[in-house]
Amino acid sequence: GMPVDPGNLLVLGTLDGKRVVGAPGCARSPKENGFDWVLDRLIAGLDVTASDIAGMGVGGLLMEIPTRPQPREPTPHPAxxxxxxxxxxxxxxxxxxxxxxxxxxxxxxxxxxxxxxxxxxxxxxxxxxxxxxxxxxxxxxxxxxxxxxxxxxxxxxxxxxxxxxxxx
CATH class of the missing domain: 3.90.550.10 (Spore Coat Polysaccharide Biosynthesis Protein SpsA; Chain A)
Known part of the structure; x- marks a missing residue:
């Protein structure tokens, strides 16, 4: 798992020499998240370890990016x-x-x-x-x-x- 928002719990493995990726719910999010980063590495032919995934979460919450809309309604804050x-x-x-x-x-x-x-x-x-x-x-x-x-x-x-x- 990756300690970011949205939380990214991933399943990575191999079956008969082929990469298997269990897509987490955040894969459907319009917000860039750690799943996007893992896919980028896999497509580039780089190995992704549990340590790599944990390291991707360093730095805290992900920021919204202008090319994608907000994935959910903003939470109202009390006065x-x-x-x-x-x-x-x-x-x-x-x-x-x-x-x-x-x-x-x-x-x-x-x-x-x-x-x-x-x-x-x-x-x-x-x-x-x-x-x-x-x-x-x-x-x-x-x-x-x-x-x-x-x-x-x-x-x-x-x-x-x-x-x-x-x-x-």
Whole structure:
């Protein structure tokens, strides 16, 4: 398979010395896709391996080309004002790579980093800001005093970042 849009799952093989190509659904698409690229190589007499096919997908989604029409109706996007975005500020870590002090409590322009970051998050257009605490939770919460953030505790903070995301 080729990791592109539209997805290209191909069947390539040989039978009695002849090339067999299982045409995927994208072969009917008016949008240029990886199946076109495979056919170009086969017609040129080049061998096409699984590695070649996977490599053709590098670079992401294929763009529309002007010589072919859109293959499907455009998807309507919700209005930006309809989107709700919340911020989850991860503040549960042990700062172990710092080799000692909790970097969240380090002062920048006289303000703890965690407070400075939370203030910036509150100043955004996000619907809410959730701060996940864990290591030194009371000190971190104290540094956030007076800010209108939601607090979430992660008692499993030592298990890693994923546990903090889950708590948030």
């Amino acid at each position: 930006r004002s309809a989107l709700k975005v919340d911020i989850v500020l991860l503040a549960a870590g042990r700062s172990s790579r710092m080799g000692g002090p909790n970097k969240l409590l380090a002062l920048f322009d006289g303000e703890p980093l965690v407070r400075r970051t939370a203030s910036r998050a509150l100043g955004s257009k996000a619907a809410s800001t959730i701060v996940v605490t864990g290591h030194q939770r009371e000190r971190v919460r104290s540094a956030l005093g007076g800010l209108e953030v939601k607090l979430a505790d992660n008692p499993d903070f030592a298990d890693g970042l994923a546990s903090s995301l889950k708590a948030g």
